[in-house]
Amino acid sequence: MINTLYLPELREMLVDNDQEGLRDFCAVLHPARVAEFMEGLSAEETWGVINAADPDKRAEIFGYLADEKQVRIVETTGRAEATQLVVDLPADDRADLLSDVDEQVVEEILPLMPQEDRRELLRIWEYPEGSAGALMTTEVARLSESLTVREAMETICRKATSHETVYYNYIVDSEDHLRGLISARQLITHFLEPDKPITDLMQRDVVSVLATDDQELVAEKVAKYDFIAIPVVDHQHRLLGIITHDDIIDVMREEATEDAHLSVGVGPLDQGYLETHWYALAWKRGVWLTVLFFGALLTIFALHSYETSLNAAPWLVLFLPLVISSGGNTGNQSATLVITAMTNGELKVTDWLRVMRRELVMGLCLGGLLAMFGYLCALIVSHFSGLVDPIDGGIVLPTALEATVVPITLLCVALCGALCGGLLPLLFKGMGLDPALMSNPFVAGIVDIAGIVIYMTVALSMLQVAG
């Protein structure tokens, strides 16, 4: 829902070229709110508004605009203005933005940027997407080991506006090796002891990540230690940059979305659902649907090879979708429970015996429950078997004894679903693959085939007994 509260006033101010009014609008509210109120404006109008703001405010508000609008503004405004805007952004956001902008425009902007910023940009671009390096900002507060509390505070205070956070300050030696961490909290707590050396206060056991580490690991560490930011180092333990809590929250959201998509066989999307081009979306979905389709082909052969049972008791077909879906549902529950427990770090591959015991109990309980309901339904259906005349070509319904095929099958299928769903993700993880690959549609596919085999085998032996 677009917030239209301020749109008429903003448009009027733009027409009147009321620079002062626009600047006030940008200054008074939180930058995220300013961006929110401009959602209904075109890229050109948005630029008209933020162009009136102070450069710092402009960059802040720009950072909260939707990605496409940011790209459009950079591509359509003058190169000099676009360069200034880009340079004012934090280094990590800058790198993200420019990788979406038209290459021709980037080539024109790059030479206009200060040399240091350009180098930094190229350095960040070297790290693959999804790594700590690609996520970090290089604007980090570095302090030398020789400072006192007062000197440290003065240093931070001079540079406060250019750093992404001033709350964690890293102490490095002359070669940029990470030596320690001092928080703004520690500095403030010792505000009344200005001559204390910061090396007396600093924390030496600093938890850090490598630039090549996966962003999922970064999120895990920050969540575990309750950090506001985490330093990124190279293999020589030299400080390269930091990743801040807001980027971590974005990563967590991204990973949760990716896991949800993978769990139904949709490859990771680079953009949102509505922004992704329809043929990109069709491709990411089509690939997995095709794989699942060819897996499901096995059900044709399974059914074909049991044609004796099917011919002897055509009523079996009536319960086929029910049996298959019950197994699939139970399997999906187990798979998702095990995958989320692994994602949250509660469950390791070595716990497989506990998972097996647990799913055995679950399979028996849930299978027993479904078997009970299933037998009731089968009995109701069998009740009508006396009423239907088999000569007229209708399906012959089962007798009460024959109907026991349904509950026995449901019990076995639920048990099979629970065990496959619980153990296959662990097996995948153990083989070094993403356990989410072995989730819902795959577990359901495997249980489908197993369900048919179980159903037909049970039917064959029961009908021999009954016959």
Added chain:
Amino acid sequence: MINTLYLPELREMLVDNDQEGLRDFCAVLHPARVAEFMEGLSAEETWGVINAADPDKRAEIFGYLADEKQVRIVETTGRAEATQLVVDLPADDRADLLSDVDEQVVEEILPLMPQEDRRELLRIWEYPEGSAGALMTTEVARLSESLTVREAMETICRKATSHETVYYNYIVDSEDHLRGLISARQLITHFLEPDKPITDLMQRDVVSVLATDDQELVAEKVAKYDFIAIPVVDHQHRLLGIITHDDIIDVMREEATEDAHLSVGVGPLDQGYLETHWYALAWKRGVWLTVLFFGALLTIFALHSYETSLNAAPWLVLFLPLVISSGGNTGNQSATLVITAMTNGELKVTDWLRVMRRELVMGLCLGGLLAMFGYLCALIVSHFSGLVDPIDGGIVLPTALEATVVPITLLCVALCGALCGGLLPLLFKGMGLDPALMSNPFVAGIVDIAGIVIYMTVALSMLQVAG
């Protein structure tokens, strides 16, 4: 995996009663690491170690222990020591912990707590689980409107150790109404202008949440505005407490897990997968499995009412699981894409027309793809139709013309799956229900039934043409 690196040394120090060694161990490492290294110790041993630490450190380390170990320590140590430990915890963690501890123990501890802490505890307990009030800590830095930068820094510096965060400081009037926010960053930036009144610097447009707001809304706001903390107010806009970034990360993880579970029909669990008692788990899974089972019963009636088609062409059964699973898979993809887009705030109910257009295109593309593969398979199967003698009781295979039933059905089923999957979550959201309720198993259930109806209807009309 338990880290056993320090276990022998720790146990030796405990036996030797080496208080100094234990204190050093607790002091040198990050509290989260100390807790990690003690994972292999019993609750009694853990208490032995942290009891040697300084009270502040002890509370910090205690906060990183596993929940069950925390509960066990409080229940088994002396009441006076347990009370001291509990009092040293942040107010929100204290409330969480004591709601898990044995009631008898809590009743003995409560009278030993300072009156103020006890009142605070009872106040937090008044808010329902999952609300902002239950999540907040009341230990927030309050500043009065009359202070200067220097006075504010001195105030914060005196109270720094007792507050959850010193990075956001809230300015309140004499009746505790929230007036503004000043960050430690702003104070540090104006460190060289000590006599400036903080009202000149403070941000007046403070984004806050109500104590009764849902925790999902809190997480959304913090993620959107990139906050380190968000203030919690009552209906009169009086400051009650704050919620900090680390709690938000926990909430996001919790909500992502809950959504994943709901998407396969597992009710929200209070504990982890391995900790939940088996009958609680069986209940949370069984309820939904039963609902899905009774939904799936409709497939029996659907199949039964199309017995004419089934009798005329028994080979239709061979393709039944394939047709059903293709529709279900397409539907699940659409449902999950739409639900995650809504969770991430990219998609609103009012976008239904865009979703419908998009899923129409997806359904046609993906359905076309599956139809192509399906027709190939059906042709291969029909190739053998001449080779099988129908007299011997085997299933009569389809002719090439009859086989067109399969691709036509696949196209229709994929289209139906995409549209149901895309629109049903929006419909549920529009009706004020949780869209995740209308996710995978339900969409699959509906598409199962629709798939059977489509398959049989197409078969009936095609076979009349072919016959």
